[in-house]
Amino acid sequence: MTERVGVAAVIRARLGECSPGERKVGRALLATYPAAGLETVAALADRAGVSAPTVLRFLSRLGFGGFPEFQRVLREELAEREISPLAAYAAAPGTTSSPLSRAAEVLPGAVAGTLTDLPEAELHRAVRLLSNRQLRVTAAGGRFSALLAQYLVFHLMQLRGTSRLLPAGPVERVDALVDVGRRDLFVLFDFRRYEASTLELARTVTHRGARVILCTDRWLSPIAGLAEVVLPSRVDSPSLYDSFVPALALLEALVAGVIDELGAVAQSRLAAIEAASQPYL
Structure with missing residues (x-):
């Protein structure tokens, strides 16, 4: 739909x-x-x-x-x-079209809509924050969206460093949060059936002065009221599960923006990473 x-x-x-x-x-x-x-x-x-x-x-x-x-x-x-995959399954009409044809019909429009609906200024604000190497970036997501957080962090590790995933283990997680302050930037991924733990995390870190970029859906996670930048994505899908394909396309645009913003800095870091990797290849 x-x-x-x-x-x-x-x-x-x-x-x-x-x-x-x-x-x-x-x-x-x-x-x-x-x-x-x-x-x-x-x-x-x-x-x-x-x-x-x-x-x-x-x-x-x-x-x-x-x-x-x-x-x-x-x-x-x-x-x-609040709809769940189970509720969507119960309410969905039967279909005779193939998964491939449904994906071809739904996903291109969802990606295009996500990228055209987002104001350029909002994307630029996110890019500038992510390119600020004085800020330590920490990303976190939910059960599925944690994969998006990991995808973004892997790129930022190569382009600017000082970027990490919020650990899942309680001891490591406390260690990552205990010193949070004004030099921290959190990128939080929270999609519908929003997770209370992610909202509580946002409240905690913003109270300590950290800044938040929120990646969410069109309904907007409750974290939107705390975030400095909100990046909504469509979740139109060929199945009963919400799709993260549009959100992934938005991350690709973010990464491209960070590369443009950092310029020679990103190029030098990538070259250094390539050199450091050689003994292990």
């Missing part, structure tokens, strides 16, 4: 065109998304420190006909966020 753009992603994309008061509403929504959107207009206005008409003007700017419509769409989105 082809995805529509999530409410949180629309809010982030439109904040730049809003009035100061409207931006307060958008940030209040993102900070405790989606719970803040399910409150009353008065409660949301109080949370944002604005008037109720400002809340309604903001929703109108996003294209909603009113607060009831906004909440209806939000509730529909919540149902989609």
Whole structure:
């Protein structure tokens, strides 16, 4: 099934065109998304420190006909966020098309949509952070998305160094987190059926001054309210499992950007790695 753009992603994309008061509403929504959107207009206005008409003007700017419509769409989105492969299997209609033809139909559009929907400025912010060699990069993900974290870290190890996966073992994990501070950058991968442990990690490291890049889906992980940069990917799939193919394409764009940003630094490091590897080949 082809995805529509999530409410949180629309809010982030439109904040730049809003009035100061409207931006307060958008940030209040993102900070405790989606719970803040399910409150009353008065409660949301109080949370944002604005008037109720400002809340309604903001929703109108996003294209909603009113607060009831906004909440209806939000509730529909919540149902989609929580769907499991088992539930998807039970609800899916039968199909006679082959897996190959379904993949050819779905995946190219999902990749293209992911790359064209993402604002250039957001990608550039992520590239600049990842290219800052004064920052120590730590990446972490969930049960499946940890593979994406590992893929990114392997590239960063070669291009800039000072990059690592967050260890899974409790002793090693504590050692990796105990000295976290303002010179740390975390790249967190969190996709729907979001993991509470990843959210708690984001809260802990941002409280200590670390910065966060979030890679997530169109519904946006709750970590979006804590992240400096949010990189959403589509998850359209030829199967009942969400696809990480679009997210992988986004990582390829990130890596290409880091190579461009580092220039000769990346080239020199790659040459040194090649030389150091020779005795072991």
